[in-house]
Amino acid sequence: MKQVWTRLLLGGLCIAATAAAASTLEATFQQLDAEAEKALGEVLVLGAEMALLEESRTIPLNNRLEVLVSIEPSPFFRLEAVQLQVDGKTVSSYTYTLNELTALSSGGAHSLFRGELPAGRHQLVAVLLGRFPEDAEFKREVAFILVSGSGPRVMELRVESGDEKTPPGFFVKEWK
Amino acid sequence: MEVILIVLKFSKSLCAMLIVPALCFGTGVSAAAALKTTPVSQEAVAWEGIKSPLLRAAQFELLMRRPVAAITRLLADQSQGYFARHPAQARLVLGGIYLAYGAHYKAESIFQGLTIAEQPQGLRDMARYQLARLQFQRGQPDEALDSLGRIDGELPAKMQQERMLLSSLLFLQDDQFDEAEDNLRSMEHQAQRDDSDATSTWAAYGRFNLGVTLFRQGREQEGRKLLEAVGKMPADNSEIRALRDKANLTLAFSYLGLNEPDAAQKYFAKTRLEGPLSNKALLGLGRAYAARGEYKKALTPWMQLTKRDASDPSVQDGLLAVPFAFGKLEALKQSLGYYQSALNVYQQEMKQVHTAEAAVNNRALLDSLVRGVSSEALKQRWFLADLSDVPGARYLWPLFSTHEFQETLKNYTRIYRSRDTLTHWSARLGSGDIDPQLRRSLQDRIDALEKKLSTTQQRLGTHLTQLALMELNRRKQRLVSYAAEVRFSMAQIYDYAAKRWGGE
Structure with missing residues (x-):
């Protein structure tokens, strides 16, 4: 057994x-x-x-514009929304979720606007909204002139980290 | 008894962890097969140094778990010449996104094209690393080692860690223990230098693998020391807790194999009673008592085990172990009673397996699986989570967790949904202001693709059905063997009783 x-x-x-x-x-x-x-x-x-x-x-190729938003991660600044105006008219306004902020902080870039900019000279204004220790309703604007009609344009709106006292920078750069 | 327990970690975010349990119960898959299932995550791309916002827009889509959108975007931008200044970098990113999406062959052809000498060294190295991962997944260890060996410089930090772990696993598979050990020790030093949580989790996996490596080399003392350290690690996350259980269980079974039940008992007792390995631990704990002849004590964990889900092989073993212990205690009546109960359970289980088999044959199982996979879940590697409504699903869990089943089901589901997309595109072509020639050409491609998808979907369905039926057949054979053992043991008891007490 x-x-x-x-x-x-x-x-x-x-x-x-x-x-x-x-x-x-x-x-x-x-x-x-x-x-x-x-x-x-x-x-x-x-x-x-x-x-x-x-x-x-x-969107005709020659008049195409893409505007992208990217951020440099910062413990002192929280991005909330970005708005884009063309000749005084808002063409895009985007409020970011936590997941999207994480994707941006990891290096991703968000396509804020991809569309047509009629041939000619335009004034663009990007408005950045967020929270900063010394300013809960932090707001920055960057304005630039674009002449459209000669080919697709790619613009990057970059939020660069400041520190506890220095507010973040907000810049625009064209990519060719 | 050989004890092999290999844990492979590639992505913390996906809990990408695989076990090869070749303990003593014969239900584990082979190491080689399991190692092929290296997970690939959205971290397949090293984003450091990539500046183009258009490429980083694809990264954003990928991070948001939208790989199709990321690929579509990149392909569209690429065809319009947006990446003319850095085409190789764009291809590397595209290859990585294809990899994250699970399109391995497409990724491979891109990476192969980037390993040529004309490419910058850093980019070439990253392509070689990605190739090595793919080759490892496909079970081509020699090719993977060759690709890794051709990497000339340092990779970005995270990739470098993965590269070292991958190398050590390949060396381990190839019985090159010293090389595996060197790699794992380097990982450990790196973890100490970095002093970061992520790195220390990596190091814990490394330490565990090193412990197993040393064991296999016959350097039991050193191996045991490392496993003991892992088994005692402070665990502040579920990954480490699971790893701690695996280390303790490995040690316990090794001592059981050496006929040292006291030591085995100590380590079985350290394994959590509610974790994924708890059934094995309860069975082993009973065995440790039984090895000392303490059958009454052995009954406690074994009885506890038999109250659990009877589809688990450890529970089925436990159903045999309980009457065995009663027999050893000369409580033959109880022994017979528990054998009879075990037989009833096995018969009940057999009925359930037959029900599952019918569900597989009439495609009800496949339909339930496809319905149950949400778009969100499909983006995960281990995407089958809640299968409570799927008939017979509990018998197929071991199958569901295999790379082959998951990938085939993923392909099946994607094709199923892609066919809907084709219908949608076809409708769009009919409604817009499009050049008639272009419309005709696109419609022809849609029609041809639909035909191809339909055939492939059918073949994938047949393959899934075959896999499920094979798994169920294994289950049936196992239950048949158990039932035969029970009948044989009951006959032995009657025979023994007849001889001893004259046929009562």
Whole structure:
């Protein structure tokens, strides 16, 4: 009887999977994974083309403007919202969620505006709203002139960290 | 008895942790198979030094868990020549985003193209590191080691840590223990220098792996010392608590294998009774008592174990262990009673497995899974969380946690949804002011793609069904074996009783 007990306890009761079947399935998996990825990749490429088509229908390339917001992380300043005005008219206003602030603090840039700026000279004003220890309703503006019509323009609005006493800087930079 | 317990960590944010439990219960997957399931997160891109706001806009989308939007954006900007000044950097980012999305082959071809000598060293090194990760995932350790060996300089800090852990795991897999040890020790020194929480968690994983490495090398004392340190670590997060349990359980089973039940008991007792390894710990604790002949004491953890979910293999083992202990205590009536109960449970479980099998065969399981995967969840690596409504799901948990099942289901779900997107695009083409030739060409591509997606989806569905049926078959075989053991033991008891008491 001792033998039985020992067998019961230590037997392990291992059920071996059929190695050949597993190996065939593994090969099928690799093949299917590649096949699915290829098909999904084609969906992504087609999606990008559809997005471009949509954009080209609504925004002529020469008049295209994209304005992006980025921040330098700071323990003293909390960004709340950014507004963009073109010739005195607000074209975009965005209030950031906590998740979005985390993404910005990790180095991401938010596309505040991507659209058409009719050919010609325009005045743009970006308004930054946030909280700073010495000013709970901190507000800064940066104004700049853009001449549109000669190709797509990419502008970055950058919030640079200050410290407890120095308010953050708010700058604009064009990328070419 | 060999004790191997490997924990692999790649991304703290995703709790990316894998275990290869090759304890004594034979239900673990092979180390090589498990190691292939290295998780890849949105951290697949090293963003340091990337200044272009357009690239960082893609990063923003990725950080917001919108990889498709990130890829679409990058492809669109790329096709318009926005990255003409730094095309290689844009490709590296695109490759990383593809990787985060799970498009490994696409990512690989991009990284391969960036490893050529003309590229700047830093960028080349990052591409080689990414390639190594992919090769590791695909079970190509030689190629992965080769890619890592070609990295010329230091990678960005976080990647450098991952690189060292990856190297040590590859060395470990290849039985190059000294090299693995060197890497892990460097990680540990780095952790001490940095004195950061994240790094110390990394170091804890490193220390654990080093302990297991030394064990496998036959340097039990050194290995044990490291595992003991991990088992005693102050745990302020769930990752460390789980790691502590694994270290204690590894030590416990090693002592049990050496026939040192006192020491084994000490470590089993340190494993949490409610954690994911608690069933194994209860079973082992009973074994430690039994090894000392203390069957009455062994009954306490084993009885506790049998009250838990009977689909767990440790619980099923426990159902056999309880009557065994009663038998050793000469309480043959109780022993017979518990054998009978065990048999009832196994039969009940068998019915449930058959129900699950029917759900798999009529695709009800697959439908439930696809419905249950939200768009948000699909962006996670381990995206199957609540499966309470899925028929037979509890028998398929081990399968659900495999890389192969998860990836296949992810592909299936993505294709299922992409087909809806194609329908939407088709409708948009019909409604706008588009050049007729362009419209026709796009519509033709949509039609061809729909056909391809439909075929692939069908094949993926068949594969998922096969995997599920294989897993259920393993379950059935296991239950059949258990039931046979029970009947055999009951017959032995009747036989023993007949000889001793004359057939009462």
